[in-house]
Amino acid sequence: MSRETGMRSEGSPAVAPSLVFGMGVGGFVDGIVLHQLLQWHHLLSHTSSGNTKTVAGLELNTLADGVFHAAMWVLVLIAAALTIRANQQGRLSPRWNFHLGLVLAGWGSFNVVEALINHQLLGIHHVRDDLGGPLAWDLGFLGISLALIAAGCLLYRRSKPITT
Numbered sequence: 001m002s003r004e005t006g007m008r009s010e011g012s013p014a015v016a017p018s019l020v021f022g023m024g025v026g027g028f029v030d031g032i033v034l035h036q037l038l039q040w041h042h043l044l045s046h047t048s049s050g051n052t053k054t055v056a057g058l059e060l061n062t063l064a065d066g067v068f069h070a071a072m073w074v075l076v077l078i079a080a081a082l083t084i085r086a087n088q089q090g091r092l093s094p095r096w097n098f099h100l101g102l103v104l105a106g107w108g109s110f111n112v113v114e115a116l117i118n119h120q121l122l123g124i125h126h127v128r129d130d131l132g133g134p135l136a137w138d139l140g141f142l143g144i145s146l147a148l149i150a151a152g153c154l155l156y157r158r159s160k161p162i163t164t
Helices: 016-037 055-088 096-121 135-159
Strands: none
Touching (some): 016 055
């Protein structure tokens, strides 16, 4: 066991468990807060068949949002399996800022990919589909996502022991 890290020296600390967990949590926050609580958009709300002003459109979006949430559960379950494996290998860092930093970076990374693909490339929804001119909201979401990545990277870097 290493004195500096409190871990067995079988390898470097596992990054994937916390990073994947952050991606799943980021998706859940997006889905629960923006889709369900605030109802700013749904997964397909900016498509012709996903018009939220029709019953058929709401039904389609409810199904799509449910599939999206199921995918987030899969990410969280993968993160749990990776955490168990890292623990068995003695590669689970005991440092809180290591994990929190990676969770924030994973959350922000998920949001950046989601913003670039769903908001801009595919255009299937925007952060605020209920208002005209959604680009400002999309850019704000992207900016917050990049800030999450930056904050996560700072925390993660501070978690590494200083070696001489």
